[in-house]
Amino acid sequence: MSGLRAFQGRWFVVKIGGELSSDRPKLAGSVGAAVRAFLAAGIRVAVIHGGGPQATELTNKLGLTPRMVAGRRVTDEATLEVMKMTLAGQVSVDVAAAFRLAGVPALCTTGVSAGLIDARKRAPQVLTGAGPEPIDLGLVGDVVDVNTALFERLAEAGVVPVLGSLSGDAQGQVFNINADTVATRVAAKLRAAKLFLVSNVPGVLADKNDPSTRIPTLTPAEAQEKIASGVIQGGMIPKVEESLAMLEEGIEAIHIVGISPAHALLGEAQGAGSFGTAFLRAR
Numbered sequence: 001m002s003g004l005r006a007f008q009g010r011w012f013v014v015k016i017g018g019e020l021s022s023d024r025p026k027l028a029g030s031v032g033a034a035v036r037a038f039l040a041a042g043i044r045v046a047v048i049h050g051g052g053p054q055a056t057e058l059t060n061k062l063g064l065t066p067r068m069v070a071g072r073r074v075t076d077e078a079t080l081e082v083m084k085m086t087l088a089g090q091v092s093v094d095v096a097a098a099f100r101l102a103g104v105p106a107l108c109t110t111g112v113s114a115g116l117i118d119a120r121k122r123a124p125q126v127l128t129g130a131g132p133e134p135i136d137l138g139l140v141g142d143v144v145d146v147n148t149a150l151f152e153r154l155a156e157a158g159v160v161p162v163l164g165s166l167s168g169d170a171q172g173q174v175f176n177i178n179a180d181t182v183a184t185r186v187a188a189k190l191r192a193a194k195l196f197l198v199s200n201v202p203g204v205l206a207d208k209n210d211p212s213t214r215i216p217t218l219t220p221a222e223a224q225e226k227i228a229s230g231v232i233q234g235g236m237i238p239k240v241e242e243s244l245a246m247l248e249e250g251i252e253a254i255h256i257v258g259i260s261p262a263h264a265l266l267g268e269a270q271g272a273g274s275f276g277t278a279f280l281r282a283r
């Protein structure tokens with residue numbers, strides 16, 4: 001625990017993938033317990049959660065067809081309704097319940113609230129792995145600004161802001177944003193000491209089907225090579241790309257870490273590369 005004291009007064013941002021919210025005791029015993037330890041060490045904590053799997057499941061139940069391009073969801077009006085129901089509904093409440101179980105004072109909402117995350121529509125752009133043409137993802141946003149003053153006030157009040165990855169603009173439009181993207185932007189704006197992307201895999205794997213092949217640390221060049229050679233695929237591509245883009249923006253270290261074992265997040269916070277994959281700015 002003593003190693004954590006070095007981060008007193010700094011921010012840690014923790015992103016949890018949507019699928020982790022379905023097992024409340026597991027989420028409470030891993031991420032919840034780690035966040036409690038961070039707070040006890042005087043660290044400020046913000047949490048961003050996704051809800052991709054739940055959204056896909058509800059989309060299918062409604063008889064609609066989910067469409068993902070390079071790990072991002074093409075979002076029309078009907079899809080945005082589904083994202084509101086899952087991110088601001090089911091997943092938000094399940095995450096709140098897990099943090100209650102862990103004894104963490106989490107205030108669960110979305111980036112739309114009080115302009116915590118200000119966004120605008122993402123212009124069509126070329127996406128890695130999706131061909132040479134620019135892709136229009138519909139009602140998908142880019143983060144324009146983060147209300148860091150409100151994050152600070154919430155932290156001073158002893159509250160952990162927990163945001164589903166919806167955002168909005170001052171005209172009242174709501175946007176869907178990949179939760180990894182929101183987390184990297186929030187961490188950069190808060191000049192976080194650490195960003196943790198907690199997922200269902202223990203880190204970046206040399207063989208994505210073999211959890212024993214975890215790569216402890218990666219330089220930006222090594223990570224780019226692993227994307228180009230196809231070692232890093234699917235949902236891991238935006239995670240790694242967003243991480244690399246933000247490393248130069250003031251975040252000291254970004255860690256991709258699993259939900260198992262329960263002490264993985266806490267252990268990774270105390271020793272980079274010990275339980276996950278760490279991207280370090282200066283190596």
Ligand SMILES: Nc1ncnc2c1ncn2[C@@H]1O[C@H](COP(=O)(O)OP(=O)(O)O)[C@@H](O)[C@H]1O
Binds near residue numbers: 232
């Ligand atoms: N080299 C790799 N190492 C680890 N995971 C990988 C790799 N390549 C692809 N993946 C896939 O990326 C997934 C994690 O991304 P994603 O499902 O988007 O996570 P989350 O929902 O937590 O954001 C893993 O479940 C895995 O199938």
Ligand SMILES: CC(=O)N[C@@H](CCC(=O)OP(=O)(O)O)C(=O)O
Binds near residue numbers: 052178
């Ligand atoms: C634009 C975009 O792709 N948004 C994501 C937001 C949720 C998310 O990122 O959830 P996970 O962290 O569980 O993957 C989506 O619609 O799936």
